[in-house]
Amino acid sequence: MPSYTFRCEDCGNFTLFFKSMSGNKSTAECPDCHSLSSRVYFAPNLHKLSRAVSSRIEKGMEPQRMTHAELGAKPAKKKKVNRPWQVG
Numbered sequence: 001m002p003s004y005t006f007r008c009e010d011c012g013n014f015t016l017f018f019k020s021m022s023g024n025k026s027t028a029e030c031p032d033c034h035s036l037s038s039r040v041y042f043a044p045n046l047h048k049l050s051r052a053v054s055s056r057i058e059k060g061m062e063p064q065r066m067t068h069a070e071l072g073a074k075p076a077k078k079k080k081v082n083r084p085w086q087v088g
Contacts, residue, residue, distance in 0.1 A: 006037040
């Protein structure tokens, strides 16, 4: 369902939804004051996803859930000694 944004001089911006994209959509009637309003054009919203992400979206895959046991043990942290003469 295409949506178009229009600007009324008195009321400001409003958005209308249409069933089809056919026809002239350069002007519309404001739903509040019923004055003729002109269409507002925005830059397209473009973005690029990585190939792995886009293929997951297309396939409808959900993220894999793993338990702590499946992930494995965390590497042990080494105890940092700031003063080597104070051991223990």
